[in-house]
Amino acid sequence: MEQDLIERLWKHTDEIDEKNAWNHRDSYSEEHLRKLREQSTPLLPAELFLSDATSPIFMSFHHEEANKNLHAHDFFELIYVCKGHPIGVINHQEIDLKEGHLCIMNPNAEHYFKRYFEAEDLILNIVLPKDLFQKSIFRILLGDHVLNAFFIRYRLENEDQPSFMHFGHLEDIDRLIELLLKEYLDRRLYSKVIIESLLTLIFSLLLRNYKAKSSHGSNAMAEILDYIYMNYHSVTLELVAEHFNYHPKYLSSLIHKQTGQTFRSLIVNIRLQNALNYLLYTDYSIEQIVDLVGYKDKSSFYSLFKKEYLMSPAEYRKKYS
Missing domain, CATH: 2.60.120.280 (Regulatory protein AraC)
Known part of the structure; x- marks a missing residue:
């Protein structure tokens, strides 16, 4: 220097x-x-x-x-x-x-x-x-x-x-x-x-x-979680289990042991975190964001978002962006 x-x-x-x-x-x-x-x-x-x-x-x-x-x-x-x-x-x-x-x-x-x-x-x-x-x-x-x-x-x-x-x-x-x-x-x-x-x-x-x-070396559970995080918008427990050759119930217990969350809770949290990124750092409409993070039903997304952040997506964007 x-x-x-x-x-x-x-x-x-x-x-x-x-x-x-x-x-x-x-x-x-x-x-x-x-x-x-x-x-x-x-x-x-x-x-x-x-x-x-x-x-x-x-x-x-x-x-x-x-x-x-x-x-x-x-x-x-x-x-x-x-x-x-x-x-x-x-x-x-x-x-x-x-x-x-x-x-x-x-x-x-x-x-x-x-x-x-x-x-x-x-x-x-x-x-x-x-x-x-x-x-x-x-x-x-x-x-x-x-x-x-x-x-x-x-x-x-x-x-x-x-x-x-x-x-x-x-x-x-x-x-x-x-x-x-x-x-x-x-x-x-x-x-x-x-x-x-x-x-x-x-x-x-x-x-x-x-x-x-x-990228060099990875254990089985890390690979499973990586797969979930990269495919969160469309993945299901059955699809993950089939991809890694696990029984769905056994995989569910592994995920809970590793993350402390159920499969459903994990997916919801990942989707909401990605939604926050889109709200704060893009100009995408809320309808586009709902689709991008994997929700077909806009009302379900709004309900989950408001429960977690105590405000609507539009209010969150206005307050923090």
Whole structure:
């Protein structure tokens, strides 16, 4: 990474630290700040970092002292190792990080750095609001049913279990991170559009690499669930059982043991998650979405959707898109 960019971001980081959110009285009351400090694991909101409306993300370097304490966020965090060999701990799991490594943490993932020395290590921190992360990812998923199945499955099975994805060094990512940092610091015309496009490129490369590695080797139950997630719009228990040569009742018990859900509940949840993606990130009509996720009866979809989200699909789109 260019030394000029490093120096500029350190200056930016120090300026932000001077008016950091812990002492930002304009936006947060003393009572709110006191409650944050008293939490056993402070949950930091995105608003603490994203006060600058000129950029959709926030970037800074990690300070040695600030990251020794256990904390969590309500946003996605991407960390990129510029140099060194820091050791992070995420949800009690030790992560050995090296130069060029990148890690994406889900909201609520509890973490800190067990080993991080500013004289030797340098970590770039990127704050990604949930909507921006999902928007960047969904652009990729629309054209890839396998990856879409992976992320829907990931969201359903890990919604209440904060997690992360750790990637090794990829040279193409190095160049894109540097471009992202330059756009963030320069704040030139169309920077927002370019930043969002660069994020999509970064996630595309990471997912392509992850997909290539994960395609080697799979157990029988994983293959069954993959099949269900990729064919959710038309699949039935009988069809899955026939495809994998299982008795339907036995397969049903296997699915329940693995997911904690009945086959029907699993299909409903997958369909609803896909419906949310279409509502938030496409202009498809609700009638089109009902058909895309596999419902023949519009009223059944509306009933299930309202039961789960306490509002109609149109209301959900208006509120969150």
